[in-house]
Amino acid sequence: GQQLNQSPQSMFIQEGEDVSMNCTSSSIFNTWLWYKQDPGEGPVLLIALYKAGELTSNGRLTAQFGITRKDSFLNISASIPSDVGIYFCAGQGSAGNMLTFGGGTRLMVKP
Amino acid sequence: AAGVIQSPRHLIKEKRETATLKCYPIPRHDTVYWYQQGPGQDPQFLISFYEKMQSDKGSIPDRFSAQQFSDYHSELNMSSLELGDSALYFCASSRRSRAIYEQYFGPGTRLTVT
Secondary structure (H helix, E strand, C coil): CCCCCEEEEEEECCCCCCCCEEEEEHHHHHHHHHHHHHHHCEEEEEEECCCCCCCEEEECCEECCCCCCCEEEEEECCHHHHHHHEEEEEEEEECCCCCCCCCEEEEEEEE | CCCEECCCCCEEEEEEEEEEEECCCCCCEEEEEEEEEECCCCEEEEEEECCEEEEECCCCCCCEEEECCCCEEEEEEEEECCCCCCEEEEEEEEEEEEEEEEEEEEECEEEECC
């Protein structure tokens, strides 16, 4: 089946720093989505990307859909303590509308 | 804005018992997805429904079944529960008929099998 490799697995940064995480796949995806999940809660949609090469921002978040359609990255600028959580990339491929998730990036922010 | 509603939020069952999880999608959303998330894992797709018909099927055990009703809510029925079924179960919804493929997740049901 399709698999997404997400890196890094965890990050421990200082408040105010910028953060970058990415996902790669051997398969092509038609849609890339980025979610944030707090412990015991459901994933919250941050950004959706539909076109190869698309660059989209949502406040301090910026994400890009790779030109090959096999990768995506998420940047968070000027991190704050409430950015703490697990960030997941997810892709929708040609096999259906289900999401395939990456392994997640655990972000910890030091005030 | 209205979100996906799931009930119950927590459920404790014994081995070999049955459980029913309910999902109420965002109003006007026509597609429902079920995901299972084990401790420290990413969500794994189980099954989805579009306009009350099964749409896609993932790694859902034969002991599980699901359906979508005329009001678009969905129920996941789990029988002969095993210890390994303990997990967070999420429902997500989207509006496929309007080509809106973003999936919005509910708060989840935490199932504990003892």
